[in-house]
Amino acid sequence: MAEILIAESRLIxxxxxxVSRRPKKPRAAKFLNPKQDQLKRAFDILVSATLxxxxxxxxxxxxxxxxxxxxxxxxxxxxxxxxxxxxxFYCFKFRTMHPNREAxxxxxxxxxxxxxxxxxxxxxxxxxxLPQFMNVLIGEMSIVGPRPHALPMNDRFSAEINNFMYRxxxxxGITGLAQAKGFRGETKTFYDIYSRCKLDIxxxxxxxxxxxxxxxxxxxxxxxxxKTEVY
Numbered sequence: 001m002a003e004i005l006i007a008e009s010r011l012i013x014x015x016x017x018x019v020s021r022r023p024k025k026p027r028a029a030k031f032l033n034p035k036q037d038q039l040k041r042a043f044d045i046l047v048s049a050t051l052x053x054x055x056x057x058x059x060x061x062x063x064x065x066x067x068x069x070x071x072x073x074x075x076x077x078x079x080x081x082x083x084x085x086x087x088x089f090y091c092f093k094f095r096t097m098h099p100n101r102e103a104x105x106x107x108x109x110x111x112x113x114x115x116x117x118x119x120x121x122x123x124x125x126x127x128x129x130l131p132q133f134m135n136v137l138i139g140e141m142s143i144v145g146p147r148p149h150a151l152p153m154n155d156r157f158s159a160e161i162n163n164f165m166y167r168x169x170x171x172x173g174i175t176g177l178a179q180a181k182g183f184r185g186e187t188k189t190f191y192d193i194y195s196r197c198k199l200d201i202x203x204x205x206x207x208x209x210x211x212x213x214x215x216x217x218x219x220x221x222x223x224x225x226x227k228t229e230v231y
Contacts, residue, residue: 145173
């Protein structure tokens with residue numbers, strides 16, 4: 001963990017300058033040779049297809065019914081986020097809030113009145129993220145990778161941190177190294193997003209299938225012991 005905390009520190013420096021609404025394409029990641037990319041993609045498809053066949057086939061209908069009984073609105077929430085090479089895509093989630101106009105730029109906070117009763121449970125357990133396995137099957141996301149943000153948030157973060165968009169040299173993930181190490185939920189301070197970006201850049205430059213498996217295990221442990229507060 002020590003090497004992770006110091007890795008790439010020279011790449012990320014505070015930058016308060018205003019940047020373009022259309023960020024430049026990030027430099028290519030070191031690990032993305034065709035064989036490694038195919039291996040990562042094959043792992044994503046195998047795991048996702050297995051989950052849909054044996055778990056999501058019965059779990060998704062139960063969650064959808066709970067959402068519909070709890071509040072008015074659609075079951076799924078779609079939000080534009082930056083994907084690989086900054087190409088926008090619609091990221092799927094189970095809806096956890098009452099329909100509102102602030103969802104794309106205002107993060108959920110403690111005791112947020114927009115969050116529904118079932119939505120609070122889904123967010124705390126991260127069950128709301130499960131529809132993103134559809135994004136994985138489509139090829140827009142990976143099981144493990146830097147977490148994607150809403151477009152307005154990306155614009156703000158990239159204005160504060162140099163090389164922030166380097167995270168987008170790879171497919172975004174349902175979970176990532178930053179989330180596995182406890183950086184989940186609301187970003188309250190500059191340190192929150194700065195630390196996540198450092199870990200994301202380390203991941204991009206040091207990918208391996210073993211690292212992906214470790215991150216999945218660390219994420220499961222983090223969720224089990226409720227290491228972070230998610231509202």
